[in-house]
Amino acid sequence: MLRILLFVVWLLLSAWLVVWVGEGLFGVDQRQSSLPFSGEDTLGAPIIIGVAWGLLLTFGGVLSGLGRRKRVRGETQIGVGTIVEVARTGLTVNDVPQYDLFIRVTPSTAEEFIAQLRMLVDASDLAGLQIGLPVPVRYSLTDQDTVELADLDDPAVRDAMLQWRIERGLIDPRQVRARTSGTPVTASVLEVRPTGRRREGQSELALRVLMAPEGAATWEADTTVFVYPQAIPHLQVGAPVWAFYRREDPQTVAVTIEKEEGR
Numbered sequence: 001m002l003r004i005l006l007f008v009v010w011l012l013l014s015a016w017l018v019v020w021v022g023e024g025l026f027g028v029d030q031r032q033s034s035l036p037f038s039g040e041d042t043l044g045a046p047i048i049i050g051v052a053w054g055l056l057l058t059f060g061g062v063l064s065g066l067g068r069r070k071r072v073r074g075e076t077q078i079g080v081g082t083i084v085e086v087a088r089t090g091l092t093v094n095d096v097p098q099y100d101l102f103i104r105v106t107p108s109t110a111e112e113f114i115a116q117l118r119m120l121v122d123a124s125d126l127a128g129l130q131i132g133l134p135v136p137v138r139y140s141l142t143d144q145d146t147v148e149l150a151d152l153d154d155p156a157v158r159d160a161m162l163q164w165r166i167e168r169g170l171i172d173p174r175q176v177r178a179r180t181s182g183t184p185v186t187a188s189v190l191e192v193r194p195t196g197r198r199r200e201g202q203s204e205l206a207l208r209v210l211m212a213p214e215g216a217a218t219w220e221a222d223t224t225v226f227v228y229p230q231a232i233p234h235l236q237v238g239a240p241v242w243a244f245y246r247r248e249d250p251q252t253v254a255v256t257i258e259k260e261e262g263r
Contacts, residue, residue: 076138078150078157080164081105083133084114096120101129103147105139115139115147127230132201136161168200170226171254179254182244185213187255189239190220202226205235207255209243221245223253231257 081103091098099121106112117137121129136150136157150157162179165171171179191208198204204226212218223243227235234257235241244254 075142076140076148077107078154078160079105079107079137079139080134080160081115081137081139081147083129083131083135086129086131089118093120096122099126099129101135103135103137105137105144105147107139107141110141113144115144117147117149119149130201130228133228134161134164134200165226170199170202172224174252175223175254178244178246178249178252182246182254183213184242184244185211187211187241187243187253189235189237189241192235192237195224199226202228203232205232207235209241209253209255211243211245211250211253219250221251221253223255225255227257 083101084104085100085102087100087102089098089100097120099119101117101119102114103117104112104114115137136152137147138150139147150160152158152161162171166176166179187209189207190210191206193206195204195206204224206222206224208220208222210218210220221243225235235255242256242258244256245252
C-alpha cells in the first residue's frame with residue numbers, strides 16, 4: 001500500500017513538472033498557469049516540487065520496501081539453506097540495521113541455487129547469523145531470487161531441519177530411530193568431553209546423561225551430539241537437556257537442547 005501511494009505521488013509530481021516545462025517551452029505566461037501552486041512566484045513551486053520528485057525517485061524504493069515484505073511467489077516448498085554471505089544494506093530503522101543474507105538452498109529434486117533474504121537484524125542477534133549456519137526457508141522453484149524464513153513452530157519445518165541433520169551425519173546413524181520416533185524425556189548432563197570431530201561448523205561432544213522419565217526409574221546412558229560453539233555452554237555438567245530413546249533400547253539416546261527441535 002505504501003509503495004502504491006508513493007508511486008502515485010511521484011506520478012503526480014512528474015505530471016506537474018512536465019506541464020510546467022511544456023508551458024515554458026511554448027511561451028505560456030506561467031504567472032497565469034492553471035497548475036496548482038503556481039502564480040506570481042514562478043520559480044519557488046517548481047524548485048520545491050523538483051526536489052520532492054528527486055527525493056521520491058532516489059529513496060522511494062527504500063521507503064516502500066519498509067511497508068512491505070518481499071514474498072516468495074507461487075507455490076512454496078520447505079527446505080534448509082546455509083548462509084553464504086551476510087552484508088549490510090546501509091539502511092537502519094529505529095537503530096536496527098538491515099542486512100542482506102545470501103542463502104544456498106539445495107532442493108531434494110532440483111539443482112541448488114543461491115537466494116537473497118533481506119531483513120532487519122538487531123545487534124544481539126547478529127552473532128547467530130554466521131556463514132554456514134543452516135536456516136529453514138520457504139522457496140519456490142519458479143522464483144529463485146528470494147526466500148522466506150520458515151516458521152520453526154511448524155512441524156513440517158522442524159522435520160526438514162531434522163532430516164537435514166541426518167543427511168549430513170550430524171546425528172549418529174544409530175541414534176536416528178530414537179531421534180525420529182523415540183520418547184522424549186528430561187535428562188541431565190553428568191559428563192561432557194569433546195571428541196575433536198567437527199562437521200558443518202559444529203563440534204562433537206561425548207556425553208553421559210542421567211535419564212529421568214517422570215514416574216519411572218532413572219538410568220545413565222552414553223551418547224554423542226554435534227553442536228555449534230555458541231551452544232556448548234548449554235551442555236555443561238548439570239545442564240538440563242531433552243533426550244529421546246526407544247523403550248526396547250534405552251541405552252541408545254539422542255540429545256537436544258530444546259524439546260521442540262524435530263517435534
